[in-house]
Amino acid sequence: MIAAFALLLAFQLAGETLRVALHLPVPGPVLGMALLLMYLIARRGPSEPLRSTAGTLLQNLSLMFVPAGTGVMLHAGRLVDEAGPIAVALVASTLLGLAATGLTLHLLTRRRTGDAQ
Incomplete structure (x- = not known):
């Protein structure tokens, strides 16, 4: 080990x-x-x-998130001050990720069904 x-x-x-x-x-x-x-x-x-x-x-991967959680608690005031931009970034990145995943799935499904014909 x-x-x-x-x-x-x-x-x-x-x-x-x-x-x-x-x-x-x-x-x-x-x-x-x-x-x-x-x-x-x-x-x-x-x-x-x-x-x-x-x-x-x-x-034991969950132990790796302890420092990140500590950082969040340490900088809670800064997170509150910048909540708007953080929220916009989270929503935009989530929507972009969903769109990219959906488009990829659509293209791969289309490609697979095209190969089957």
Whole structure:
């Protein structure tokens, strides 16, 4: 389990190193996940220890939201002051996400039924 966790951290470190070295506007952990994906594709899937470690991390994922909840409580006044723009952003992003999902589903369904004919 420690080796698998070290592997996950190594990919995160590699992503962060790439981000800094190449001055990329993408978060390092995202680059690390892309590198991990390429690694897993090359190996044709995760090893059993990596699968077990990832499963354990996912089971405890709710703990990762504790710092975010603390930040919300810490900046509650600022959230109240900027409630209007936050509400507009939330509603607009939700509508755009729903529209993109609906359009994608529509196009894929149309493509699939076109292939069946």
